[in-house]
Amino acid sequence: xxxxxxxxxxxxxxxxxxxxxxxxxxxxxxxxxxxxxxxxxxxxxxxxxxxxxxxxxxxxxxxxxxxxxxxxxxxxxxxxxxxxxxxxxxxxxxxxxxxxxxxxxxxxxxx
Numbered sequence: 001x002x003x004x005x006x007x008x009x010x011x012x013x014x015x016x017x018x019x020x021x022x023x024x025x026x027x028x029x030x031x032x033x034x035x036x037x038x039x040x041x042x043x044x045x046x047x048x049x050x051x052x053x054x055x056x057x058x059x060x061x062x063x064x065x066x067x068x069x070x071x072x073x074x075x076x077x078x079x080x081x082x083x084x085x086x087x088x089x090x091x092x093x094x095x096x097x098x099x100x101x102x103x104x105x106x107x108x109x110x111x
Contacts, residue, residue, distance in 0.1 A: 021065040022086065026050070026058050030079075031086060034068065038078040 004011070022028060029048055033039060041059065045052040059079055062068040069082040081087065 017065070021061065021067060022089065024058060024061075026054065027062055027067075028090065030055065030058055030062065031067065031081065031090070034079060034081045035087065038071070038080040040076050040078055042076075044079070 007015075026048070030044060033044055033047055039047075041052050041055050044059075045055045048055065059068060059070075063070055063079070067081070067083050067086050068079045071078045071080070
């Protein structure tokens, strides 16, 4: 999809909301764990060494933003990745960081 130029204010707001959704380190950690498959709040809290309340808070934001899906099985709710494009965004950022580190290393080595 080609972006319109200039970006309409409504689209700018949507883009900003998407980046805000990813601006919390715990949310990135949760998404990283969900790459392996669905997880419950309890298992995520244990894996991430944090409270269930903390995980629930971030999952609520991720779910509200369309990033994760939820499925209830008995008394347990399982969360999974609903929007794979968020993982692609993370990969692009990681590639950019890796490139920047390489550039800085070359600068330092050349000094």
